[in-house]
Amino acid sequence: MPELPEVETIKRDLEKNIIGLNISEVILLMPKIVRTPSPQDFIKNLTGKTIKKIERRGKYILIHLSEKLTLLIHLRMTGNLVYCSPKTPCSKYTHVIFELSNGYKLFFSDMRQFGRMVLINSHELCSLPGFKDLGVEPLSDTFTRDLLKKELKGRRIKLKPLLLDQTFIAGLGNIYADEALHMAKISPDKLASMLTHREIAHLYEAIREVLSNGIANRGTTFRDYKDGMGEKGSNQDKLKVYSREGKPCFNCGKPIIRIKLSGRSSYLCAECQK
């Protein structure tokens, strides 16, 4: 569910509200959400710590704490992280509650229970599986047209599964990958190594554009996504292909089709995307 724009929106919301607060109590209702350390150590080590800084890397949220600890959170498909006033009740899907020194609470909720948390020493981040191998941040200066060209070279894989590979580019998911490919007018089925210079340039611009627009619209809410304040985003109203099977392409009027690539749905306009 949450891809880069959604995670960035949550990160910015939390940053505005919880920096400098202490974690006064941790209630872990579903221990399996925490991958490491043990539930007891998770609670013990978090309690009393100060929230120093919040970052995003790919689809991960990093909450840096005092004593060089970092709480790493991945929301996967249906997770959300919401800052709530003291009286707000939690839901049946709330699995972790962080009580803060101002009386407010941070709820981690996740219907499908796929989301995960890790609490580690900050310096161990660089050796954490899944995190250490993340690819380039697509909105950073490091991500250039030349880098994309270099990375695509010789890759005998279809574009869509490659864009979803977090070690290739960090933060793209199914929605923004489909939207970027449509904006670039390239088929998700195309082999990565077959792109022309012109197509690479268009894809580069499209990836940056769809992600930036997603952030400007505070994320895409289909069903579950909520920002850090519990509100929906508005980017779902701007989508050109995702979840629009059978509806006319805004560009040419032909119906949007849905195909399967590596087991995932891809939405495209077969007329516009070659």
Add this chain to the structure above:
DNA sequence: AAGAAGTCCTGGGCGC
């Protein structure tokens, strides 16, 4: 080594 498939979960939507 790369790429595909299976797996972890719950709930919504659809067809019968």
Add this chain to the structure above:
DNA sequence: TGCGCCCAGGACTTCT
């Protein structure tokens, strides 16, 4: 109305 089936925005593990 109700049941069963399929689908879902992710990514790790296992297989070929």
